[in-house]
Amino acid sequence: MKNHYRQVLAFLVFFNVIFAFSDGFAQGKPKGMVKIQGTPPEDFPVFYERFHSDSAFQMSRIIFPLQGLRQFGKEEIPWTADNWELMRTRIYQVDTTQFKTKIKQKKKYFEQTLWIEGTNFSSKRRFELRGNRWFLVYAYEGSL
Secondary structure (H helix, E strand, O other), rough: OOHHHHHHHHHHOOOOOOHHOOOOHHOOOOOOOOOOOOOOOOOOOHHHHHOOOOOOHHHHOEEEEEEEEEEEOOOEEEEEOOOOOOOOOOOHHHHOOOOEEEEEEEEOOEEEEEEOOOOOOOEEEEEEEEEEEEEEEEEEEOOO
């Protein structure tokens, strides 16, 4: 009987050690954040296209609570999964007769800004490469 308890105790200690040192059980990281060794980083244009055409994919690639907010006058509304409005229009498809656009792109960073000249409306979205996958990490939309 003593031997049985020792085996159970040894198993529990072993399991806890494996659990404590495993990256797969890390909390606070969105799914897919762990970089898979030998896998090249996701190609941004392919990600960006799928992000705008696949709503389930889009929601899986937004880190909530999302930094930024929606601002209308003095009202500030933080972004949540419940109030997120899906992004369907790519920055390259925006009507440039109505909107001005600006893009900043680096190896691990993509930021798009659009605004309506002569008004207080603007929108900014920032994507970052985390591990080997792209995520939307910041969104601002406002009209003061």
